[in-house]
Amino acid sequence: MPSQILHILFAEDIIKQLRPACAGVSVKKIINLAAQGPDIFYHNQRTTPTAFRFGRLLHRSRYGSVLAALVRHAHELRGQAFEEAAGYILGFATHAVLDRITHPYIVAFAGGCYQCHPFFERILDVCMIKELRDAEIGRIDLPSWFPAEGLPESVRNLLIRALNEVYAGAGQPLLPEELGNAVYDALNFYRWTNPAVAETARVLAFKHDRDENGGRRRLALFHPLEDLPELDYLNKEHKTWHRPFIQGAVSSESFIDLYGKALDKGRIVLETVCACLEGKKDAEALETVLGNGNLNGKIDIPVDGPVLSRKDTGLVHRGPEEHFPLSGILDRMYERMAEVHPEL
Numbered sequence: 443m444p445s446q447i448l449h450i451l452f453a454e455d456i457i458k459q460l461r462p463a464c465a466g467v468s469v470k471k472i473i474n475l476a477a478q479g480p481d482i483f484y485h486n487q488r489t490t491p492t493a494f495r496f497g498r499l500l501h502r503s504r505y506g507s508v509l510a511a512l513v514r515h516a517h518e519l520r521g522q523a524f525e526e527a528a529g530y531i532l533g534f535a536t537h538a539v540l541d542r543i544t545h546p547y548i549v550a551f552a553g554g555c556y557q558c559h560p561f562f563e564r565i566l567d568v569c570m571i572k573e574l575r576d577a578e579i580g581r582i583d584l585p586s587w588f589p590a591e592g593l594p595e596s597v598r599n600l601l602i603r604a605l606n607e608v609y610a611g612a613g614q615p616l617l618p619e620e621l622g623n624a625v626y627d628a629l630n631f632y633r634w635t636n637p638a639v640a641e642t643a644r645v646l647a648f649k650h651d652r653d654e655n656g657g658r659r660r661l662a663l664f665h666p667l668e669d670l671p672e673l674d675y676l677n678k679e680h681k682t683w684h685r686p687f688i689q690g691a692v693s694s695e696s697f698i699d700l701y702g703k704a705l706d707k708g709r710i711v712l713e714t715v716c717a718c719l720e721g722k723k724d725a726e727a728l729e730t731v732l733g734n735g736n737l738n739g740k741i742d743i744p745v746d747g748p749v750l751s752r753k754d755t756g757l758v759h760r761g762p763e764e765h766f767p768l769s770g771i772l773d774r775m776y777e778r779m780a781e782v783h784p785e786l
């Protein structure tokens with residue numbers, strides 16, 4: 443799935459095209475955090491109890507139903523609480539659209555080497571912020587884009603209610619402290635890997651990788667700040683690649699093409715979210731327009747279909763011929779770090 447910065451740029455790019463009544467400008471930081479969608483649960487690995495399972499559930503199935511439940515319950519809120527909930531829902535909706543449309547590209551080009559997938563996602567962040575905003579990654583102070591205090595209580599309650607309703611029967615319900623921990627750990631992760639000041643954390647990650655618990659290639663979780671080898675990471679040359687989830691299917695789309703496609707789809711989804719929030723459409727319309735298939739970009743299942751297991755969402759095909767040499771690029775980052783810090 444794309445990484446944290448691209449999810450924010452994407453939400454921004456869609457929302458600025460919406461009608462002013464739906465633009466949610468006053469809650470921009472909440473939208474930015476909401477755009478991280480269920481990825482916040484994946485960063486919840488330090489503070490227990492954790493809610494990691496909700497990262498998996500949301501990425502596997504029923505995202506459309508969760509979105510509909512959020513909208514339905516948001517109608518019970520008023521004033522500032524409604525504004526914040528509406529902003530959260532807009533941002534949350536964008537996450538699924540971008541994941542689904544761009545994930546096959548990431549799988550196809552990252553390949554299966556250890557930590558290459560998250561590393562490639564961060565390379566795409568670097569390339570896309572240059573492409574879309576003409577900005578350099580090293581100047582991005584990511585934590586300042588998020589609400590320092592996390593999510594408002596009314597939004598947290600809304601999310602807990604929607605998730606427990608939709609995934610009732612799919613395991614333990616989400617507890618308030620689990621969601622609190624997930625948001626806390628996610629914000630910590632974004633602070634820790636903040637491109638503007640990540641040097642200390644990178645050195646520490648490098649040191650950990652050298653000790654007895656090492657070899658986890660933690661540097662893959664940081665945005666590469668040094669010059670990357672000049673490769674066509676965005677496939678601007680429209681080279682043919684194999685779609686990983688559909689046997690025999692090929693594409694020559696660039697990442698920018700896919701981003702454009704996601705913007706088109708995202709606009710339709712968010713217009714529907716707005717109409718539902720304004721009471722002009724039933725929330726169920728969101729299940730149809732967003733769908734309940736997984737976010738890998740593989741399958742669509744009916745609204746009342748099953749919660750998918752891991753094996754249902756597995757890969758059908760990988761095309762090894764188009765992978766970037768990410769493992770080697772990572773190795774060179776480690777070699778450079780060893781040269782600069784011979785004491786570690």
Ligand SMILES: [Zn+2]
Pocket residue numbers: 443478479480481501537541737
């Ligand atoms: Zn995701």
